[in-house]
Amino acid sequence: MNSLIGADWAAWSVIAPLAGAVLAALWPRSGPLLGMVVSVFAVLVSAGAALGVWHDGPARAGLGGWEVPLGIALHLDGLSALMLLMTAVVGFAVSVYALAYIRPGSGRDKFWPLWLWLWASMNGLYLSGDAFNLYVALELLGLAAVAMVALAGGAAALTAAMRYLLVSLLGSLAYLMGVALLYASHGVLDLALLGQVMGDEPATRLAAALMTAGLLMKTALFPLHVWLAPAHGSAPAPVSAVLSALVVKASFYLILRLWLDVFPQPEGSAFALLMGALGAAALLWGSLLALRAQRLKRVVAYSTVAQLGYLLLAFPLMLAVPAAWHAVVFFALAHACAKAAVFMAAGSLQRSAGHDRLAGLGGVMRREPMTLFALGIAGASLVGLPLTGGFIAKWLLVEAAIQGQAWGWALLVLVGGLLSGAYVFRVLGHGFIRDLAVTQHHPVPALMSWSVLALALVSVALGFAGAPALELLTRHGGEGS
Amino acid sequence: MTSLYLIGGAILFGLGVHALVARAHLVLKVLAVNVMGSGVFMVLLAAAAGGEGDPDPVPHALVLTGIVVAVSATAFALALILRVKAVTGRAHLPEGEGDAESGGS
Numbered sequence: 001m002n003s004l005i006g007a008d009w010a011a012w013s014v015i016a017p018l019a020g021a022v023l024a025a026l027w028p029r030s031g032p033l034l035g036m037v038v039s040v041f042a043v044l045v046s047a048g049a050a051l052g053v054w055h056d057g058p059a060r061a062g063l064g065g066w067e068v069p070l071g072i073a074l075h076l077d078g079l080s081a082l083m084l085l086m087t088a089v090v091g092f093a094v095s096v097y098a099l100a101y102i103r104p105g106s107g108r109d110k111f112w113p114l115w116l117w118l119w120a121s122m123n124g125l126y127l128s129g130d131a132f133n134l135y136v137a138l139e140l141l142g143l144a145a146v147a148m149v150a151l152a153g154g155a156a157a158l159t160a161a162m163r164y165l166l167v168s169l170l171g172s173l174a175y176l177m178g179v180a181l182l183y184a185s186h187g188v189l190d191l192a193l194l195g196q197v198m199g200d201e202p203a204t205r206l207a208a209a210l211m212t213a214g215l216l217m218k219t220a221l222f223p224l225h226v227w228l229a230p231a232h233g234s235a236p237a238p239v240s241a242v243l244s245a246l247v248v249k250a251s252f253y254l255i256l257r258l259w260l261d262v263f264p265q266p267e268g269s270a271f272a273l274l275m276g277a278l279g280a281a282a283l284l285w286g287s288l289l290a291l292r293a294q295r296l297k298r299v300v301a302y303s304t305v306a307q308l309g310y311l312l313l314a315f316p317l318m319l320a321v322p323a324a325w326h327a328v329v330f331f332a333l334a335h336a337c338a339k340a341a342v343f344m345a346a347g348s349l350q351r352s353a354g355h356d357r358l359a360g361l362g363g364v365m366r367r368e369p370m371t372l373f374a375l376g377i378a379g380a381s382l383v384g385l386p387l388t389g390g391f392i393a394k395w396l397l398v399e400a401a402i403q404g405q406a407w408g409w410a411l412l413v414l415v416g417g418l419l420s421g422a423y424v425f426r427v428l429g430h431g432f433i434r435d436l437a438v439t440q441h442h443p444v445p446a447l448m449s450w451s452v453l454a455l456a457l458v459s460v461a462l463g464f465a466g467a468p469a470l471e472l473l474t475r476h477g478g479e480g481s
Numbered sequence: 482m483t484s485l486y487l488i489g490g491a492i493l494f495g496l497g498v499h500a501l502v503a504r505a506h507l508v509l510k511v512l513a514v515n516v517m518g519s520g521v522f523m524v525l526l527a528a529a530a531g532g533e534g535d536p537d538p539v540p541h542a543l544v545l546t547g548i549v550v551a552v553s554a555t556a557f558a559l560a561l562i563l564r565v566k567a568v569t570g571r572a573h574l575p576e577g578e579g580d581a582e583s584g585g586s
Contacts, residue, residue, distance in 0.1 A: 150564070159575060180521050180543075181524065
């Protein structure tokens with residue numbers, strides 16, 4: 001047993017939400033309390049795991065004392081620690097928000113078990129070092145996420161959930177087929193061992209293609225994005241926030257993990273350029289849809305389609321600058337905080353006005369200055385205005401592109417920023433029109449406005465936390481740096 | 482013999498993907514997903530029989546776990562189809578992306 005302290009900490013970040021989910025399913029009344037206990041616990045445990053990685057480097061632990069290859073390994077490095085932390089911080093804010101948003105009777109009995117279940121499967125995904133175990137985590141994640149979309153209950157939410165379920169199953173079966181092919185040709189499932197034995201055979205390439213395509217589908221990357229906007233747009237606000245901020249990042253994390261640690265780098269630049277082109281298309285098309293959408297939550301959902309495009313820039317940028325993925329992970333982090341805050345603010349406005357049609361929201365925005373302010377600063381981080389986390393993230397991306405003399409990608413990052421500025425200010429603009437008649441206005445509960453504001457402030461504060469986050473990412477498994 | 486399972490699995494997987502895209506009725510789509518899953522399981526069986534000597538037990542364990550996941554996913558999908566049918570009156574998905582779709586709470 002060489003389990004280091006960090007990995008032990010991290011194991012609790014799976015156990016705690018899982019236990020919470022089971023208890024909340026057994027005693028629905030205690031759901032909110034369990035949710036808060038797990039949230040606080042998750043923040044502490046993830047911070048402990050991150051500190052462990054910071055001081056001792058990457059760690060592995062065999063579950064139940066069984067060592068690889070017979071046992072199933074938990075693997076903790078800088079990347080997984082950072083994802084755990086991101087999940088914990090966003091999850092904490094979403095849980096506080098949900099205390100007020102999810103009222104007793106309106107699906108509360110189901111929300112808390114599903115949310116904790118989702119949380120456990122995300123953390124399991126970040127920690128697992130075994131290709132098949134990752135499939136199980138991926139499938140649990142998908143089922144919990146779909147069930148949460150269906151919570152809203154209307155026709156739009158149910159059909160969106162159905163579509164999401166089919167895409168999700170297709171994606172995870174494509175991934176599983178890849179795993180089967182890898183096992184057939186190499187006889188191991190542990191990611192680290194796979195990375196050592198893998199060559200550039202046809203079977204490996206086919207497996208890589210299947211797994212990447214399946215995961216891209218689950219990440220909703222263009223042109224496989226069609227299911228995202230209805231699903232994220234019609235779910236209850238805390239669910240939309242979790243889906244847009246965290247769930248799509250989980251499958252992207254897996255793509256990144258596989259290409260960093262397992263698959264051999266393909267010869268030539270065709271693959272990387274294809275991924276980059278998909279990213280560019282997502283960025284432009286998603287932004288256009290966001291500019292056209294008439295409902296607030298749809299704008300935010302299409303903005304997710306667009307911003308996911310940035311994540312794919314990791315591949316072309318890594319051609320010239322191998323460490324460029326650090327910038328992309330930091331972008332994912334900044335986007336998670338900002339997007340969750342924006343979705344929650346949108347949910348508050350929708351709850352307050354009784355609808356989310358952009359044209360009729362101006363009056364309510366003026367009466368809810370705190371929510372409007374949170375929407376504004378989280379939106380600024382989304383756009384990448386200076387002093388925000390989003391600014392540092394885009395700065396790092398442009399820096400990597402310039403280092404690699406890839407001027408096209410640098411330009412794309414800037415154009416994407418301009419487009420996101422256009423749709424964010426289009427939304428905010430409605431809050432600054434004078435003398436609007438307000439047909440309906442329910443005050444936003446304090447818990448909701450404060451949790452949104454806190455998360456929006458975190459998304460700005462990330463602008464000052466860039467250095468430690470990037471330092472943590474250098475504690476990477478295979479590189480030994 | 483092994484390659485029979487391998488090729489059979491690939492064909493089943495392909496048929497499943499085709500049916501998932503081509504069929505409109507939701508129950509047929511869920512069946513298509515199950516056919517895809519069976520294809521994957523056959524490839525795993527081929528992997529188990531691939532080496533010399535006794536078959537490798539690990540893929541069998543994977544298939545068993547896979548069946549458990551597939552059963553839960555299918556049960557959930559069928560329950561969701563019932564809800565979709567109850568609310569919309571149809572067991573089909575509406576066509577198109579539809580930015581104008583009404584709904585939400």
